[in-house]
Amino acid sequence: xxxxxxxxxxxxxxxxxxxxxxxxxxxxxxxxxxxxxxxxxxxxxxxxxxxxxxxxxxxxxxxxxxxxxxxxxxxxxxxxxxxxxxxxxxxxxxxxxxxxxxxxxxxxxxxxxxxxxxxxxxxxxxxxxxxxxxxxxxxxxxxxxxxxxxxxxxxxxxxxxxxxxxxxxxxxxxxxxxxxxxxxxxx
Amino acid sequence: xxxxxxxxxxxxxxxxxxxxxxxxxxxxxxxxxxxxxxxxxxxxxxxxxxxxxxxxxxxxxxxxxxxxxxxxxxxxxxxxxxxxxxxxxxxxxxxxxxxxxxxxxxxxxxxxxxxxxxxxxxxxxxxxxxxxxxxxxxxxxxxxxxxxxxxxxxxxxxxxxxxxxxxxxxxxxxxxxxxxxxxxxxx
DNA sequence: ATAGTTGATTGGTCAGACCACTTAGTGGAG
DNA sequence: CTCCACTAAGTGGTCTGACCAATCAACTAT
Numbered sequence: 001x002x003x004x005x006x007x008x009x010x011x012x013x014x015x016x017x018x019x020x021x022x023x024x025x026x027x028x029x030x031x032x033x034x035x036x037x038x039x040x041x042x043x044x045x046x047x048x049x050x051x052x053x054x055x056x057x058x059x060x061x062x063x064x065x066x067x068x069x070x071x072x073x074x075x076x077x078x079x080x081x082x083x084x085x086x087x088x089x090x091x092x093x094x095x096x097x098x099x100x101x102x103x104x105x106x107x108x109x110x111x112x113x114x115x116x117x118x119x120x121x122x123x124x125x126x127x128x129x130x131x132x133x134x135x136x137x138x139x140x141x142x143x144x145x146x147x148x149x150x151x152x153x154x155x156x157x158x159x160x161x162x163x164x165x166x167x168x169x170x171x172x173x174x175x176x177x178x179x180x181x182x183x184x185x186x187x
Numbered sequence: 188x189x190x191x192x193x194x195x196x197x198x199x200x201x202x203x204x205x206x207x208x209x210x211x212x213x214x215x216x217x218x219x220x221x222x223x224x225x226x227x228x229x230x231x232x233x234x235x236x237x238x239x240x241x242x243x244x245x246x247x248x249x250x251x252x253x254x255x256x257x258x259x260x261x262x263x264x265x266x267x268x269x270x271x272x273x274x275x276x277x278x279x280x281x282x283x284x285x286x287x288x289x290x291x292x293x294x295x296x297x298x299x300x301x302x303x304x305x306x307x308x309x310x311x312x313x314x315x316x317x318x319x320x321x322x323x324x325x326x327x328x329x330x331x332x333x334x335x336x337x338x339x340x341x342x343x344x345x346x347x348x349x350x351x352x353x354x355x356x357x358x359x360x361x362x363x364x365x366x367x368x369x370x371x372x373x374x
Numbered sequence: 375a376t377a378g379t380t381g382a383t384t385g386g387t388c389a390g391a392c393c394a395c396t397t398a399g400t401g402g403a404g
Numbered sequence: 405c406t407c408c409a410c411t412a413a414g415t416g417g418t419c420t421g422a423c424c425a426a427t428c429a430a431c432t433a434t
Contacts, residue, residue, distance in 0.1 A: 006416095006417070006418090007417075007418065007419095008239055008417090008418095012243075016271060016272070016275075019272075019275075020275050032383075032384055032385080033384075033385065034383090034384080034385095042418085042419090043418060043419045043420070044419090044420090045232055045235075045418070045419070045420090046417090046418065046419080048232075048236060048385090048386090049235060049236055049239040050239075052195055052236040052237075052239060052240050053239050053240045053242075053243040054243075054268075054272075055240075056199075056240040056241075056243070056244070057243070057244075057265070057268060057269060057272075059269075059272050062384095062385065062386095063384090063385080063426085063427085064384070064385045064386065064425065064426050064427075065383080065384055065385065065425070065426030065427030065428075066383095066384070066385080066426080066427060066428080067383090067384060067385075067427095068384090068385080078244055078265060078269075081199065081203070081241065081244060081246075082244055082246070082260075082265060084203055084207075085203070085206075085246050085260060092260065092338075095336045095337060095338040095339070096338060098336055098338075098339065099336065099338050099339050099342065102289060102290065102293045102339070103289065105293075106289045106292075149282045149285055149286065150279075150282060151273070151274070151279070151282040151283060151285075151286050152282070152285065152286050152289070154273050155273075155286065155342070158269065158273075193385095193386070193387090194386075194387065194388095195386090195387095219414075219415055219416080220415075220416065221414090221415080221416095229387085229388090230387060230388045230389070231388090231389090231390095232387075232388070232389090233386090233387065233388080235416090235417090238416095249415095249416065249417095250395090250396085250415090250416080251394065251395050251396080251415070251416045251417065252394070252395030252396035252397080252414080252415055252416065253395080253396060253397085253414095253415070253416080254396095254414090254415060254416075255415090255416080375434105376433105376434085377432100377433090377434080378431105378432085378433080378434090379430105379431080379432075379433090380429100380430090380431080380432090381428105381429090381430085381431095382427105382428085382429085382430095383426100383427080383428080383429100384425100384426085384427075384428095385424105385425085385426080385427100386423100386424075386425075386426095387422100387423085387424075387425100388421105388422085388423080388424095389420105389421095389422085389423105390419105390420090390421095390422105391418100391419085391420080391421105392417100392418085392419080392420105393416105393417075393418075393419095394415100394416085394417075394418100395414105395415080395416080395417100396413105396414085396415080396416100397412100397413085397414080397415100398411100398412090398413085398414100399410105399411085399412080399413095400409100400410085400411075400412095401408105401409090401410085401411095402407105402408090402409085402410095403406100403407090403408085403409095404405100404406085404407080404408095
């Protein structure tokens with residue numbers, strides 16, 4: 001009945017608990033593999049399986065000779081891997097786009113945004129050196145930052161990374177229109 | 188200069204290539220770990236590190252005594268793992284509630300929902316044996332199911348679970364109002 | 375004081391052993 | 405001949421221990 005978890009999965013949970021309860025923050029060094037294997041009473045190979053898995057997720061980073069470090073989820077290695085498997089699945093693709101759009105729609109629904117953010121966005125749109133994708137990324141990054149909700153931002157960025165491997169098209173006037181919307185009330 | 192990839196990462200790419208080029212489809216059985224280690228000229232432990240990583244992503248499934256199988260990626264397994272780290276990292280109650288609300292708002296914005304779903308929701312609201320929290324849960328579960336986006340549903344559920352221990356208050360008439368909104372156009 | 379050496383620590387990889395589970399074959403009882 | 409029980413092989417699960425490679429810190433000789 002009860003699911004017999006594999007050791008590496010148990011270690012995985014232990015590591016999560018460890019990070020949470022001991023208050024590790026990005027950049028911190030985790031205990032060594034050997035230390036963890038003693039601490040969790042598991043073989044080092046099992047600990048490594050768990051570490052490799054969350055390394056692929058981008059949660060930790062390991063440097064030979066130094067150690068294992070908690071990482072700021074900037075780049076999600078997993079995204080590339082996942083994308084390569086899922087690219088065919090149109091349903092997943094649509095769900096992903098819808099989810100991302102939901103978040104974007106939310107930050108766009110803010111009544112107002114700070115002046116300096118507005119200026120940044122304008123500069124962005126006029127910047128000819130940027131590709132469409134880069135504009136989209138920086139544009140909404142700015143909006144999310146203005147919004148202030150880190151969680152939403154992270155969720156969006158995750159999906160953004162994901163879609164980087166898929167084609168994504170927006171209308172050329174898309175950003176200008178948004179900016180206009182925010183400018184009007186202030187003039 | 189060139190990045191010295193770890194063995195498990197190389198194996199990972201080999202496995203991707205293998206799956207792609209040999210046309211594996213969900214449900215198919217992959218070569219055994221021992222076979223792969225010979226094929227890729229790597230230790231079995233290295234092969235396992237790669238397999239464990241993509242298992243956590245939900246790409247494959249392993250069954251002891253049987254083998255390793257390619258899996259249907261509809262379950263968004265990776266979302267759970269990532270969420271468990273992301274949520275606990277930036278778990279400001281307010282951010283969480285806002286994010287959750289964004290998703291709920293989205294399913295509420297559907298123009299219409301199926302009749303049978305509507306009936307279910309009505310029955311729910313009238314059910315006196317349910318607590319507020321249970322009502323909220325089942326109510327939106329129904330709406331998300333009607334919406335059909337499994338990714339959104341999963342994200343919502345994760346946040347829902349995470350907030351299980353936090354107080355959450357809604358007005359008593361909250362659900363009735365929503366149902367009314369959807370009923371009107373049909374009468 | 376500084377530069378170089380060296381040893382301890384840490385991750386990276388490998389080999390091999392043994393266990394747990396599943397499956398297919400094999401042989402005997404009916 | 406049929407059917408069931410047992411066996412053997414194959415597979416993932418886990419552990420141990422060894423050695424390599426890179427880093428870091430302490431120590432030493434200049």
